[in-house]
Amino acid sequence: MAFEDLLPLVGDKRRFQILQxxxxxxPLIFVGTHFLIENFTAFVPEHRCWTPLLDNTSALLNVSGNLNFSSLLKLSIPLDSNGKLGKCRRFFWPQGQPLLTDAMGQNLSQLETEPCVDGWVYDQSTITSSIVTEWDLVCDSWTLKSLSQSLYFAGLLVGYLIWGHLSDRFGRKWMLSPSYFMLAVFSTGIAFAPSFQVYCSFRFLLGFSxxxxxxxxxxxxxxxxxxxHRPWAVVLISLCLSLGFLFLGALTYGIKEWRKLQLxxxxxxxxxxxxxxxxxESARWLIVHNKCDDxxxxxxxxxxxxxxxxxxxxVEAVRSTMEKELAAAQTHYTILDLVCFPNLRTRILCLSFSRFTxxxxxxxxSLDLQNLGRNIQMLQVLLGASSFLSRFGALIIMNHLGRRTIVVAFFLLAGLFILSSAFLPxxxxxxxxxxxxICCIVVCISCNNVYLNELLPTVVRTTCSGIILTIDRIGVMLAPFVNILRHYLPAMPQIIFAIMAVIASFMVFLxxxxxxxxxxxxxxxxxECRHSREEVKPGDLDDTLVKISQF
Incomplete structure (x- = not known):
């Protein structure tokens, strides 16, 4: 017998499960908004150098009336290699030099340029303010945006490792209260951050909580x-996070100032x-840790x-049901111990690379939506809606195709679509x-969430999950830096993503x-004994196989 045999005795799909x-x-919908909020709070609007000719009222009064705004732009901002207005340089006009009406006849390419020493002018039509506009994270400082994103995911990485160990040792429920309190304090603190350094520190702590x-x-x-019911329980969490993405997009139609949105x-x-x-508390965890009375x-x-x-x-019924698990729980495993078991080691390594990918x-x-179009609110809503439908669809097809088949197929499809989009304008x-x-990746994530829990044993599930999700967060941390490669070769990030998806597909299959x-x-x-790769005899599982149904 197993713990699943006890659940029908207390009601396995009634009021408690609904309330839970x-x-x-x-709460998870609001948690979901924090993952992609930097699509808006770190939005990079169109910008150019602040120039006296365009942005200084007294200088404008000295300019000949024959020069309109377009002419002043050409006198102030050089063009880049694509023939568009430059974002990080301006023409140098010595103070007091007169601007003649025939200035447009000069060879502008020979004029001296200088950096944006007086700051930038930003287009505020889409987003009124962001950390980019407040702390000028453009031009020489443009990589700092990726740093803030990575620090948030670094907090998640450290949190998965620490919370996983604490959850296995002290219980599932008692980790929630401090996590909630920390999240409330740190996320609110971000809205009042006086500097970029403080902002990044709070983002790290937010990810940790x-x-x-x-x-x-x-x-x-x-x-x-x-x-x-296990797939429904897992995918419910993912669906809530997707609703958070959708909710975030809807919020930004009305809130365009980053501090208000954060608050x-x-x-x-x-x-x-x-x-x-x-x-x-989880009764399964209590039993495995020999707390049968509790x-x-x-x-x-x-x-x-x-x-x-x-x-x-x-108590006797509980002990007899979980007798084997209780005996096994007396052995405590360290992280180094886990790699000594061949099948468990293989599962941890494969799941780690799959989650990393x-x-x-x-x-x-998802954090690079600006490269898909300028209507960032619409793209965010579209991402949230498609992510929600993909997760729900994943739950349905999991009942018919199984976990491994879905992960393998959708990794291959993701690689194909991402690679195709890399070479299009x-x-x-x-x-x-x-x-x-992205939808194909979302399906893989949803299936992996179920797959991970079904492949790992209860006694070390959250410890192993902590390791795997730590590797996952390393991949997430590196994602903003992979996107930086777009600066050198526009298609490079998508090529890397596509190759990784194909490799992950073959690893899961094999x-x-x-x-x-x-x-x-x-x-x-x-x-190590019953859940190995080899097929188990049907007779061994006649009393445990239950088809996943939908309610």
Whole structure:
């Protein structure tokens, strides 16, 4: 028997499961907005150097009336190699030099230029203000935008590693409260950051706290779900994050000042912090850590919420159900111990590269929406809507095709669409191919979220997940720097992304088993003995195979 056999005794799809889902939905929608908020708070508008001829009222009065605004632009800003107005240089006019009406007849290419020593003028028609316009993160400082993005994901990386270990040691629920409080404080602090350095520090700490929330909710959702409901529990979290992307795009139609936008998506977390007190600890974690009395109290609490009379639920029943898992839980594993088990090591390595690839591709493309078009709000809404539909579609097809088949196929499709968009000019076709490529990656992410939990045992699940998601965050951290390569060769980021997608597809196909309709392993022995790549005899699983159904 396994823990899934206990859940029907307390009600596996009743009031408790609904309340648990509702307590996750709204907070996770707001969490989702933080992942892509820098599409707006770090928006790079059209800009040019501030020049006395155009932007100084007293200088304008001395200019001949025969020179219109277009003429003044040509006298002030040199053209770049594409024939467009330069963004980082201006013509040097010595103070007091008269501007003659025949100035336009001069050979402007021979005029001396200088950097934007007096600052920049920004187009505020799309976004009123951003960290780019406030701290002039353009020209020589343009890479600092990628630095701020990477520091946020570095916080997630450190958080996944630390929260994973703490969650395995102290429990799932008790990691949520400090994570919520930290998120509320740090995300609100970002809105009042007085400098770019303070902003980056708070973004790092924000990422650290968000990883604790995702870990806590993810573990509770999966460990309170039966085999047939587990994909729904996992994908629900992903769907909420996608709704967060959509919600963010809708918000920016009305809020175009970055500090106000940051405050609107941060303040509600103080209320969410007060709403999670009722969530019970994972009974699966309590049992595996030999806390059967506490597990029994939690199970009876859930049964009461569900209105189920659990006459047969006793400590003895709990112990007998999880006897093998309890024995295995007495052994404590370090991270170095985990690589000593061949099948577990293979799964960790393959899942790590798969998550590394999905993280780099999704955020590398999603945080670079400006290169797909100037209507950033529409692109964000389109990304959120397509991401939501892709995650929901992934859940449906997982019931019919299995996990491995989906991951392999959609990695290949993502590589194809991303590579095709790399060599097209900015336009509708390029945007459509890029969005489809992102949707394929989203399907892989959704399937991987289920796949990861079904491949790893309960006793070390969050520790292993912490390692894998740390590798995932390394990929995400590198994504903004891969996008910098666009400055040297426009198609280079997409080429790298496409190659990685194809490699990940082959690794999953060659080294990972299918897990559809198979019980979730609780011990490392389950993986090394029964959950190996070799096919298990049908008779061994007659009493555990349950088809994933939709409700």
């Amino acid at each position: 889902a509702l307590s996750m939905v709204i 968000i990883s604790g929330i995702i870990f806590g909710f993810g573990s509770l959702a999966v460990e309170w779900a039966t085999i047939q 609107v998506i941060s303040a509600p977390f103080f209320a969410f912090f007060l709403m999670i007190w009722w969530l019970p 597990a029994l109290k939690v199970l009876r609490q859930v049964a009461k919420i569900n209105g189920v009379k659990e006459q047969t639920l006793t 999905t993280g780099m591709l999704f955020y590398g493309l 900015q336009g509708i076709l390029c945007m459509v191919l890029a969005i489809i490529g 080294f990972l088993p299918e897990t559809q309709n198979k019980p979730m392993p609780d011990t490392i022995e389950d993986i």
